[in-house]
Amino acid sequence: MKKVLLFCAVLLLCGGCACAKTAKKNNEMMLLFNIGQPKEDIMKAMGKPVKNEKYTIGGSEVDVWYYRTDCDLWDWDDDDLTPMVFRDNKLIGWGSDLYLREVEYKSGLK
Numbered sequence: 001m002k003k004v005l006l007f008c009a010v011l012l013l014c015g016g017c018a019c020a021k022t023a024k025k026n027n028e029m030m031l032l033f034n035i036g037q038p039k040e041d042i043m044k045a046m047g048k049p050v051k052n053e054k055y056t057i058g059g060s061e062v063d064v065w066y067y068r069t070d071c072d073l074w075d076w077d078d079d080d081l082t083p084m085v086f087r088d089n090k091l092i093g094w095g096s097d098l099y100l101r102e103v104e105y106k107s108g109l110k
Helices: 002-030 039-046 096-107
Strands: 051-057 060-068 081-087 090-094
Touching: 002 039, 002 060, 002 081, 039 060, 039 081, 039 090, 051 096, 060 096, 081 096, 090 096
Parallel strands: none
Antiparallel strands: 051 060, 060 081, 081 090
């Protein structure tokens, strides 16, 4: 029984280390991006997003890609993700405030 508990603890710690490294890398990478950059540049630098969403708002295609930027080991949810918002394949910004303003309110989600 002790071996099982020890094994579970080690797995949790290793998973936490990987999560923290990914979050740190993603935060650092986001500081390097510029408004107007193509989606392809972001994908090359950041890799595949954790999740994504697609909308049509005002005749424009809007994509939202989510990347892990925080790591709460006890509660993995969307609060640990930062949205990157693209309109017509160009980065218009990132963060929850931008998402609320550009996606939720303009699309009628809120």
